Amino acid sequence: MIELSNLSKAFGANHVLRGVNLEINKGTSMVIIGGSGTGKSVLLKCILGLVSPDAGTITLDGRDVTQQDRDAFLARFGMLFQGGALFDSLPVWQNVAFRLLRGSLKRPKAEAREIAIEKLRRVGLTPDVADRFPAELSGGMQKRVGLARAIAAEPEIIFFDEPTTGLDPIMAGVINDLIREIVTEMGATAMTITHDMSSVRAIADNVAMLHGGKIRWTGPVSQLDHSGDAHVDQFIHGRAEGPIEAVR
Amino acid sequence: MALLQALGALGRATLALLAAIGRVTLFALSAVSHMVRPPFYGRELAVALLNIGWLSLPVVGLTAVFTGAALALQIYSGGARFSAEAVVPQIVAIGMVRELGPVLVGLMIAARVTSSIAAEIATMKVTEQIDALTTLSTNPMKYLVAPRVLAALIVVPLLVAVGDVIGVFGGFAVATGSLGFNPASYLKNTVDFLEPLDVLSSLAKGCAFGGIAATMGCYFGMNSGRGAQGVGRATKGSVEAAAILILAANFVLTGVFFSL
Ligand SMILES: Nc1ncnc2c1ncn2[C@@H]1O[C@H](COP(=O)(O)OP(=O)(O)OP(=O)(O)O)[C@@H](O)[C@H]1O
Numbered sequence: 048m049i050e051l052s053n054l055s056k057a058f059g060a061n062h063v064l065r066g067v068n069l070e071i072n073k074g075t076s077m078v079i080i081g082g083s084g085t086g087k088s089v090l091l092k093c094i095l096g097l098v099s100p101d102a103g104t105i106t107l108d109g110r111d112v113t114q115q116d117r118d119a120f121l122a123r124f125g126m127l128f129q130g131g132a133l134f135d136s137l138p139v140w141q142n143v144a145f146r147l148l149r150g151s152l153k154r155p156k157a158e159a160r161e162i163a164i165e166k167l168r169r170v171g172l173t174p175d176v177a178d179r180f181p182a183e184l185s186g187g188m189q190k191r192v193g194l195a196r197a198i199a200a201e202p203e204i205i206f207f208d209e210p211t212t213g214l215d216p217i218m219a220g221v222i223n224d225l226i227r228e229i230v231t232e233m234g235a236t237a238m239t240i241t242h243d244m245s246s247v248r249a250i251a252d253n254v255a256m257l258h259g260g261k262i263r264w265t266g267p268v269s270q271l272d273h274s275g276d277a278h279v280d281q282f283i284h285g286r287a288e289g290p291i292e293a294v295r
Numbered sequence: 296m297a298l299l300q301a302l303g304a305l306g307r308a309t310l311a312l313l314a315a316i317g318r319v320t321l322f323a324l325s326a327v328s329h330m331v332r333p334p335f336y337g338r339e340l341a342v343a344l345l346n347i348g349w350l351s352l353p354v355v356g357l358t359a360v361f362t363g364a365a366l367a368l369q370i371y372s373g374g375a376r377f378s379a380e381a382v383v384p385q386i387v388a389i390g391m392v393r394e395l396g397p398v399l400v401g402l403m404i405a406a407r408v409t410s411s412i413a414a415e416i417a418t419m420k421v422t423e424q425i426d427a428l429t430t431l432s433t434n435p436m437k438y439l440v441a442p443r444v445l446a447a448l449i450v451v452p453l454l455v456a457v458g459d460v461i462g463v464f465g466g467f468a469v470a471t472g473s474l475g476f477n478p479a480s481y482l483k484n485t486v487d488f489l490e491p492l493d494v495l496s497s498l499a500k501g502c503a504f505g506g507i508a509a510t511m512g513c514y515f516g517m518n519s520g521r522g523a524q525g526v527g528r529a530t531k532g533s534v535e536a537a538a539i540l541i542l543a544a545n546f547v548l549t550g551v552f553f554s555l
């Protein structure tokens with residue numbers, strides 16, 4: 048279980064997170080929604096220790112993350128970055144198999160390559176992509192390679208930052224199914240950021256809305272349409288009129 | 296009032312400089328500590344050796360040959376003013392080996408290697424590749440920085456040695472080709488004149504300059520600001536810092552080797 052309490056982060060005068068409280072239970076899928084620039088990506092980076100929070104605590108299975116052995120902690124995680132963040136000096140398959148080619152999870156090269164190709168297939172990419180370089184791929188293909196890399200070592204906890212942005216509707220469906228499958232079949236814990244409401248409904252067990260640096264509303268996805276919160280209603284129906292200002 | 300403000304500004308600038316020196320020193324120490332602790336990334340080291348060493352050879356060779364040749368011409372015409380044309384071999388040897396070889400190779404490495412390391416690492420930082428490395432349980436200091444700095448420490452002294460030899464050869468070619476020196480006695484004068492300390496100081500400078508060049512590239516890259524502008528600033532800053540530090544270190548090392 049991941050537990051965030053009173054998490055705050057400011058960049059200079061820009062107070063992005065102002066006391067976030069959230070629990071993500073083991074083996075469940077949490078989807079974070081919220082306007083652009085509200086700090087969703089920063090929230091995930093805080094949990095991974097890529098951004099150090101100004102205040103508040105993050106615990107994983109009851110233990111403060113700053114007290115844990117960093118390598119062992121990170122080995123439990125996979126992350127898809129919003130921009131893909133593929134290593135452009137390495138071919139696609141070595142990106143996907145990065146963890147399997149070095150460190151504690153190291154395997155023979157041929158085996159790592161096979162796993163990479165299998166993961167690429169699961170995100171809808173053919174084996175001939177494996178030997179290309181990231182710069183030769185389209186944006187959506189890069190996103191899917193990033194996804195394959197995040198799941199390659201079969202981590203317990205996976206963060207997806209906008210997994211379906213930039214994908215065609217069919218591919219978005221494939222990715223939604225994949226994320227759902229990883230949670231239900233492999234028992235992984237997932238935290239997904241998305242702006243795509245159909246994705247929210249397909250992936251989520253629980254939904255949390257980030258607004259004004261705090262969790263505005265959180266609850267099971269079945270309650271999303273009856274949240275009774277004007278902010279949530281405006282957001283999920285994409286209305287320009289409402290409590291959330293259009294200019295931020 | 297104006298005086299106080301000026302003093303205040305001076306104080307702040309001094310503090311900022313000291314803080315920067317502290318950060319760079321810690322960064323360099325951390326890079327060294329990662330060189331000696333496993334895991335080691337052999338492939339990264341090999342690539343860095345190739346990029347910093349082998350691929351710099353043309354630039355280093357051309358720089359050295361023209362400098363050695365010009366040096367021979369200068370000393371010949373300058374020496375003629377007090378009938379000392381005969382010292383060309385000795386002065387070319389000393390000038391190239393003790394001073395110009397290491398400094399020019401160091402500056403060319405700052406131009407060629409520091410800039411490319413800084414731009415590459417800064418781009419990785421800006422596109423979240425450094426964050427991605429961390430999440431994939433790979434320490435960027437160990438995977439990106441340590442191999443590059445280690446490669447420079449190993450290979451830049453060798454480049455300096457090559458530069459020294461080619462520079463001396465440039466002087467030799469001009470002196471024997473157009474200034475009328477006898478090839479055999481030119482070489483004999485050069486070899487007899489140089490002392491082991493001259494060569495040692497040259498290699499030691501190469502090692503120091505290589506370390507400075509690679510460390511500055513990595514430091515500015517890892518601390519790059521956001522966006523294309525951040526990459527541009529990091530690259531510019533790294534080359535400026537590397538060049539100035541190389542020249543300052545050259546002064547200090549020359550003092551250490553030859554005046555103490
Ligand atoms: N490294 C950083 N330095 C300074 N400001 C930052 C940094 N990272 C993020 N920010 C700021 O934090 C705020 C939140 O950014 P974040 O990327 O988390 O937004 P987001 O909710 O993921 O938005 P989007 O949906 O558009 O991806 C933004 O105002 C951004 O400018």
Ligand SMILES: [Mg+2]
Binds near residue numbers: 087088089129
């Ligand atoms: Mg984001």
